[in-house]
Amino acid sequence: GAVDKRLMEKYKKEAATNDKSSFCFAYVCDNTAAEKERGITISTTLIKICTKKFAINVLDCPGHKDFIKNMVTGAAQADVSVVIVPATGFEACVGEKGILKAHITISAVLGCSKLIICVNKMDEIEESEREARFNEIKSEMARIARLNHTDRDPVIIPISAFHNYHLVESSPRYEWFKGWKSxxxxxxxxxxxxxxxxxxxxxxxxxxxxMPIVQKHKISGIGYVYTGRIDSGSATPNMPVLIEPADVVTEIKSLEIHGEAKTKVIAGENCGVAFKNAVKGDFNQVKPGNVISEAKNKPCKVYKACVAKL
Incomplete structure (x- = not known):
């Protein structure tokens, strides 16, 4: 999960050129010119990190109100929501013009049942006021979680992402924080x-x-690659598949996870899929939101309507 040192130096130079030196770490996920120039996340980006216990796909979702549709795309694939709130300017996030409560509600509606809340930028608070400020935000976030999410007791911790405080291990800078206890x-x-x-x-x-399709990419030398997360079952090369509602029948040509070819991808894994020529239908009709299913094992069906309890 570590970022190459030379690549990190490149990000630092780019951030300095854009007069946003403190944004250099964000460039690991914010790849487009618009994101770098504006200093905000626009698209959902997938990267892999490894902890002591898990290999994790991190979906970096936009927090800006103009890109809530992109946030939904990312949140729909998540198992756990990590909510980052600022110690400075927190009130604006939870106020009438803020979108934090909506994001938390959306994650719950999409089936993401667990919350981790990080109070970031604690280093920008006066040292003598940090503990009180954290406890103030902690109480409010616990209340918001109870009202807007299924996780009634989320993990809430103070961090400084820029200085790497409490990301991997505790920091003596925040010795007043004795940890969140389950x-x-x-x-x-x-x-x-x-x-x-x-x-x-x-x-x-x-x-x-x-497998719901999240994005469609045109890759030089390969053609179109469709990305998303397998929600159930498994996929293998040469498997006959049906893509609905585009009504396309084809076979899987190849599967990749983070650029590595795979002979099998199972439920819970994010992957890229390339297809062979269509046996039936037109690939131009295949769009994000379409669902890939195995043609010979209870394939997806298209219905005009459904009954749901919200």
Whole structure:
């Protein structure tokens, strides 16, 4: 999960050129020129990190109100929501013009049942006021979680992402923070510990294949690659598949995870899929939101309507 040193130097130079030196770490996920120039996340980006316990796909979602549709795309693939709130300017995030509460509600509606809340930029608060400020935000975020999410007791920790305080281990800078304690007495004092504290969610590997398409990319020398997360079942090269509602029948040509070719991808994994020529239908009709299913094992069906309880 470490970022190459030379690549990090490149990001630092780019950030300095854009007069946003403190944004250099954000460039790991914010790849487009617009994101770098504006200093905000626009698209959802997927990167891999490894903790002591898990290999994790991190989906960096935009927090700006203009890009909430892109946030939904990322949140729909997540098992755990990591909510970052600023110690400075926190009131604006939870005020009438803020979008934090909506993001938390959306993550719950999309089935993301666990929350980790990080109070960031604690280093920008006067040292004598840090503990009181954290406790103030902690109380308000706990209240917001109770009202807007299914996780009634989220992990809440103070961090300084820029200085690497409480990301991997506790920092003597915040010695007043004794850790978040679970009902079982487990003490958590860093973001990595909070991630490793989570239980691995059930994966529906034995169910028929269902993979919603999240993005469509044109790759030189390969053609179109479709990315998303397998929600159930598994996929293998040469598997006959049906893509609905585009009504396209084809076979899987290749599968990749983070640029590495795979012979099998199972439920819970994010991947890229390339297809062979269509046996039936037109690939121009395949769009994000379409669902890939195995053609010979309870393939997806298209319905005009459904009944749902919200």
């Amino acid at each position: 009902k079982d007495g487990v003490v958590i004092n860093s973001l990595e510990a909070a991630l490793d504290f989570q239980e691995e969610p059930p994966r529906f590997v034995d169910k028929p294949l269902r």
